[in-house]
Amino acid sequence: MSGAVRDAVPLVRDVLAEAGPAYRPFGRAELIDAVVRGVPGTRAGGPPFLRMETAERPGPAVGVERDAVPLFERHFPESYAQPGRPGVRRWAGVYGGGGRALLAVAADAWSAVGCGFVAGVLTAPGARGLGLGAAVSRFVGDALVRDFGRVALMVDAAGAAAVAAYERVGMRGVRSGPPRSVEYAYLSGGG
Known part of the structure; x- marks a missing residue:
């Protein structure tokens, strides 16, 4: 008060x-x-x-955002959503190895009124198949549904493992055209 x-x-x-x-x-x-x-x-x-x-910008990247830089440089340099790029607002990650190794990340990127957008989902090669990408996507997606009412992402439709992970999170796919075989997936509030 x-x-x-x-x-x-x-x-x-x-x-x-x-x-x-x-x-x-x-x-x-x-x-x-x-x-x-x-x-x-x-x-x-x-x-x-x-x-x-504060009204000041937080300065250099710290935590998950900072730790994600080498992960993207090595394993997903073509990603549109990377630390420090315009429109990428915040990151979530899963650490392993005693909290030292970043194993999976996802970002809130280009969200707009009425729809949050998950992007930059990446799991380190040695940690794939453990459900970490789905877990971090669920975490970010849940926050975005709360904030925006629904959440969406784009996924290469030929990437069966990624599509299956997003389906486990509750996303439903809608086939879209070029570029390549990208699929648009979304999750509405309430499931």
């Missing part, structure tokens, strides 16, 4: 009357302290926490 104490105190009283004691307002520490003093039966609870923010 934010605003003036004179407005927050009656608001919290009304909300507590309706929502019950499980309601926990959050706000600046000074405002919470004033509300606790002004609303009988309330108390400050737990240790304080920080809300952190």
Whole structure:
């Protein structure tokens, strides 16, 4: 919550009357302290926490995005979705080998109103067949369905293993024309 104490105190009283004691307002520490003093039966609870923010870009790639660079250079240099390319927003990955080796990645790339887009799905050759590509695609796809209502991706229709992995995630394919034998797959919210 934010605003003036004179407005927050009656608001919290009304909300507590309706929502019950499980309601926990959050706000600046000074405002919470004033509300606790002004609303009988309330108390400050737990240790304080920080809300952190910035308007600055995060700088050089870190974590999964950084670790994906050599994976793409060696095993999928023709991918449109690669770390640092325009439109590629965020990455998810699966690590193995004691957390040192990036085994599979997928990105949120070129998502738009009404449809998230999974791209840059890559599994290291030694980790293929373990379901890691499907797992990371499911993770990214789930987030994109929550954010956009549905999710889509493009896959080479001749890549039977990739098509099967995406089908296990719940994607359904729609045949598309050139280039090559690309297939468009999508998953709507709710399955």
